[in-house]
Amino acid sequence: MKNTRNRSLFIYFILFGFIAGLVYFIYEFIVDAHYWAMQPINRHLSEGVSDGGKILDRNGVVLSETKDGKRKYADDADVRRAMLHVVGDGCVLIPTSVQSRYTQELFGYNIVTGLGAPKTLNTNKDIELTLESKICSTVCKAFKKEKGTAIAYNYVTGEIICMVSLPTYDVYNKPDLSKDSNGEYEGVYINRALSSSFVPGSIFKVITAAVALDCIKDVESKTYKCERLKIYDGEKVTCMSSHGKIGIQMGLCKSCDIVFGDIAVDLGRDVMQRGVEKFGFNKPINVDGITLAESKYDLTDASEADLAWSGIGQYKDLVNPMHMLMIMGAFANGGIPIQPHVVGKMLMGDNIPVFISSALPYSRMTDGKIADKVKSMMRYTMKNQYGDSMFPGMKICAKTGTGEVGNGEKPQGWMVGFSEDKNFPVAFVVIVENSGFGIKTAGPIASIMMKEIRKSY
C-alpha cells in the first residue's frame, strides 16, 4: 500500500493541471471580461434584455434607448444615419462609438454583477452628448454620395457640435457588406474623424508657416520667387501657377507651393521635424479616452525635394481630422487647444447629473504670438481668396487643401478653419475623400455646417 500512496501522486498532475488552467481562465476573465461581454454577439445588449440608458443630443433628442426590451434609435432616419458613428449600432461594431465605449455607464456592466443586477439596482446612466443631431443630419446630407468627415467644435469649451463620418447606414436597415462589390461601404465601421489619417495637401502650409514664424527671424518680410517649377537637387517641385515674387502671407493666400517648399528647405530637416512634432505629429493623441489615428510627419530618407514637398503637405505627410481640428483650436485659442469631447453630461435617475464635462486644455502647440499671426494670415486668406460670402455674418479664418494621393485617384479635398469671433468660438475640419479641389468639394459642406451652427448658437 505504501507504493500506492507514492504512485497515486500521479493524479496530482491532472488535479494541479486543472487548477492551473482554472486560474488562467479566471485571470483572462478578470482582464478580458469587459471585452467579452461587450461583443456584438451578446444578445443581452443587442436585444435589450439588459436595461440600457438613453443617449441624448444636446437638445434632449433621444438618439438611442431601451424600450420594451429592445434597443431603439432616433425616429428620423437621417439623424440615425448621421449619428451612427457617434452613437453606435446595436452590434457594437463601431469601437469608438459612445455605445461601445460607455457600456459600463449605459448598461451598468461591471465584472462583479455582470449584466445581472435587477433593474432597480441597476446603475445605468443616461448620456447627453454635446452634439446637435439636427446639424449633423444636415451636414451628412450635404455629403451626398461622397465619403469623408466633417467636424466642428467649440474651441473654448471643447464641445464637439457636429461630427459625421461617411459612408454611413441606417441602423434599422443594415447593408449587407458581403455584397458590397464597388466599395460603397468601404470602412463603414470606422469613424473617419477619429480613426483615419489623410494626405493633408495645402492645409499643412499653416503648420509650415507657424514653424517658419518661430524659426526664421524676418520671414514676414522675405520674398520668394515662384516660376511654377523649381528644381531641388535634381528633382522638381511644381506650383499651380507662376506667382512671381511672393511673400509668406500672400503665399498662404494663393497657396503657393514654391514659397512653402523653399521655407521647408530653408528650415532644414531637423528644425522642420521638431517644429512639426510640437503640434502633436508622430505620437498617439488621446482625446476623450479615444486614441486617434496618428498624424505622420517623417523626414528620414527624405531628399531635398521631398523636404520641400513635406512642407506643402505631400511626401509622407498624413493628418488625422480630429487632430487637425485641435490644431485649428490651437491657432484660434492662442496656441493651446482645448480637448474636444462628445459626452456633455451623464444623468442618473430623475435627470440628476453625475458627470458634467469641462474644458480640458491640451499641451501647448505653438507660441501665442505665432498663433495670432497665423490666425491673421488665415483671415486674410479667407477674405481675399475664398470670400466672406461663404460664411455670411461670420469672421472666419480658413485654409483649403488638396491632398494628392497618386495612383490616378482624385485628391482629398480639405477645408479647415475657425471663427475669429470670441462670441462664436467654433473651429471646423471638413474632408471629402477622393473628390477634387478642397474649395470646390469641402468648401460648400463647411459653409453649410457653419451656417447651421451659426443659426443655433
Next chain:
Amino acid sequence: MNALFSILLYTIQITLPFFMIIIIYNCFKSLRMGKRGREPFIELLNKSTGEKIPVMYWENSIGRSKSSDIFLEGMTVSRDHAVLFRREEGWIISDTNSKWGVLVNGDKIEGSKRVSIDDTINIGGIELVVKRVRDKNTNSGKKRKKEEITFDTVPQGLLLFWVTVFHFLASFTACFHSEELNLNPAIAFGTVTGIGWLCFLVTKYGFRRVNFELESLGILLSGIGIITISAADIKETYMQMIAMGCGIVLFLVILFFVKNPESAMKFRPYVAGFALLLFVVNIIFGKIKNGSQNWISVGGLSLQPSELVKVAFVFVGASTLERLQTAKNLTGFILFSGACMMALFLMGDFGTACVFFVTFLIISFMRSGSIRTVILICTAAVMGGVLILKFKPYIVSRFSVWRHVWEHVNDLGYQQTRVLTYSASGGLFGVGIGRGCLKYVFASGTDLIFGMLCEEWGLILAVCSVMCVIFMGFYARSASTRSRSEFYSIASCAAAGMMAFQMSLNVFGATDILPLTGVTLPFISMGGSSMVCVWGLLAFIKASDERTYALKR
C-alpha cells in the same frame, strides 16, 4: 415584476455561491474527520530479533523489496514474497509466487490462509508472530476498529439538508426569472430532493452506512445541472432526472458488488468482455450524431455505450495487491485499453478516447509504478496522434481556431465566443437561473454547460462546482493508503482522475484554453448516459473510504 421582489431574488442569487462554499467545506471537513489515525492494526514480532513490525494497512506487501510495507532482510526472502491483508473473516496471508514459500504454524500454505493472533508466520526462514497492538484497553479487534474510525463527523443528514435548502433557493429564483412563472425548476427541485433523500434513507437504514458526504456532493452538483436545464425549458430534463435516479441505483449496486474485492476481481474478465461487446454493438448499430458515432438506440432511448464502458474500464483496471504481486504484467489490461481506444477512434469520439487514455495512464502507473512505461506509452500516443491528425483533417481545423476564436466568431469559434461573452455577462453572481442567452446556442446543455453556469449562476459558483470534483480527486488520493484494498485505491484514483481530466476537456474546451472536444461536465452536463456513468465512478471513490464497509451504524 415588483422591484422589492426582484431585489429579494437577486439577494438569494448572491448568497447561493457562499452557501455552496459552506456546503462543500463541511462535506470535505466531514470526510477529513472520518479518517482513521495512523495507528497499526496488529504487530508482527520477529522471533529472532525481537523487533516489532507494525501492520499499518488493510493490505500489506511483505518482501525484500525496499518499498514493501513489511520489509524483511534475508537471502531467502523474495522481493515480493507475500501479502498480509484483512478481510471480513480476519487476517489472511497469501503467498505471491515466492521461491521459498510461506509457512503458518509450521505448515506450508498453498495460496492463502487465515491467520489468528499468536500464529507464527514463516517467511523465507524469518519467523513472525502475529500480535495485538499493546494498548491501554485490550479489547477485541472488532471493537478497537470502531474506536479508531471516529463517529465524530458532521451529521450526514444535515449535509443533505443543506443541499436541499440550496436547491430550494436556487429553483425558487429560477421559477420567477422568466416573464411568467416557470414551474419546471420546482418540479426539478422536487424530484432531485426526492431522489436524494431516498438515497440517504437507503444508505442509512438499508445498508447502515455512516458516511454520506460524497453522495451529498454528487446530489448537489447533479441538482445544479438539472435546475439549470429545467429553467432553460429543455425538454430532456425529465430524462436527466431519471438518469440521476438510475445513476444512484448503479452507484449503490457497484458499492454492493465490490464489497468483497476478491469476488469482484473474479468478474473482471466478464465485465471487460461485456464492455468490448458494447463497443462492437455500438460500431455495428451506432448512429452518427454530431460527427461521432457513439449513440445506440434501444426502444426509443438513446444511449452512449462509451459512457458505461468508462465505469467498466476503471473496474477492469483496478486490482488487489495480492493479484498485483502474483500477476505482474499489464498485458491483459493494455490489450483491453487498446481495444477500447481503437473502438473509440472508429466511432470518431476523440474526446472520450483522450479521457480513456489518461485513465489508462493513471491505472498503469499505479499498478506498475514505472515512469519508463508511462513515457513510452505517451511517446507512442503522440506518434499515433500525429498520424490521426494526418488522416482526419477536420480535427486539425478545430486546432486552427484554438486561441483564435475571436477571428472566427461566426464559424468555427461560434460556440467558444458565445461561452466567453455570456460568461462575462454573468459576472461573479450570474444574470439569474433561466435568464441566460447561452441556452440558445447548440450543445449549451452539454459541451458548453460551464458557460451556462458562469452566465446564469455566476463565476464563483461555476468555479466552486468544478473545484468540488477536484477536491474529490484530492480526497481519493489522500484516502489511497487507508482503503480496505489496493483495488479501491486504484479504482478511486482512476475514477477521480478520469472525472477531473474529462472536466478539464469540457471546461477548457468551452473557454478556448484547450481545443473544443465535446465531452460532458461530470454531474452537471445534460446527458443520461453521462450522468449514470459519473455516479458509477463516484461509487469507486466512495468504496475507497474505509468507513463505507468497515463501519456499521
